Amino acid sequence: MKAVVRYPIRLLLSDMDGTLLGPDHSLSPRTVEAVEALRAAGVFFSLATGRPPRAMRQQIEALGVDIPTAAFNGGTLVNPDGSYLVTHYIPREAAVITLELLSRHEEVEVWVFADNHWLLRNPHGTMVPREQHALGYAPTVVDDFTAYLDRIDKIVGASGNGQLLIDLESVLQPLVAEQALASRSQRSYLDITAMQANKGEALLTLAKYLGVPLEQTAAIGDGGNDPAMFHRAGLAIAMGQAEEVVKRQADVVTGSNSEDGAAQAIERFILVSR
Template structure:
């Protein structure tokens, strides 16, 4: 008897950018239809993203999601109406260490997310417009991040120098060990969040909230922050364009986001398995 027959998937948690969305931040009709078929089959579907929660609400509406979703890599879980279910803030000590390291790098743009806003201090760099296009809104310019240190949701180092971010990740990890999560949500973004702000914890929290055993959950993603939920889910699915280190931590690999890999995975591994005799 197959795993699908023993543990049919009842809940899917999906990454957003690089997974559900094409590179131009749009989703395809095929992906929308696949998610709607899940709902008709009685399978819960939700999102886990490095995005701020308010940058996910239009997707909640478009996909008809009626259960909580996870923003800030799982740091904040919100209900479909935008109200907060769970919030984990970055300790001030970790925030100070992170800001000191990132601010010393001229090729890095430093962003802080707090109080529901995207904050920047320096003159706008080349990465700002890319982020604004993805989120649907721009940053708030502040003179200092200090007033926000007790309520930081996420700090981001953004740079077109992807190798520099790999090096910064390795340098920062031991400095904030036990205080913060450090991961690259995309090759050009290095995210720092609270210890409990990870997609694995989000998956566990949402599965418990829904009353679904972990062996009946699935996770789909492409970034360095997605293996945290791969290690928890009953079925882990990596996108075709993901880095090899991400793919190796997933049970199966689907097509790329350009080729609607998320829809392919839903159709092949979830819906087809539920229809099988």
């Protein structure tokens, strides 16, 4: 664990689900007020999430985010006007390997994000209603994913069997090494993205874009895809409900997302430092 940074933070990059959003995927008034206070203090604020760009619009508007945001775990950086600053697709070979492996397991629902759509073969999967509620739009049902193999932003293996996803992560990562990354964004989701599509690279790109030194950046999150930005940031903050392996890679731990932990962190570790 690094020593806690003692100088003012100029950029905060925040995860969304499990961090900025409560268990019901809503923004609390306290969180909105904390982000407003950040921006009033001259601190840049942005989002880094496994979600697709179209599933971030409501939160971007509610929080007044006016700088690029990172979707698909950093695979796509989106300008405030909706245009893309950076895009990374999963290489075709890695996509084929991933889809073949995940499809072997009946307990795993396989989702593909491409062409601004959420694609799946089985619309009746038990995880679908939860994801549709979180994203705010319905999936597109396809017979297979072949037509999209060259332009896939993200593949997700969704399952209520968390241990199975842990096992699949350990099996899959060596198979797609140097082409793609497999990480659990939440206990029920195994995300596969391009190698360059990680939140650490997103933070680096965003900091350079804004002219902010990395030592003056902070990152906050709760999932297995968040330590990538923890390792880049000057200050890394883990949510209270995060797994221990995530907490150990952060500088400090705040409250859970059911306790407005993100707002607590902003108030305690960032605004106070200014």
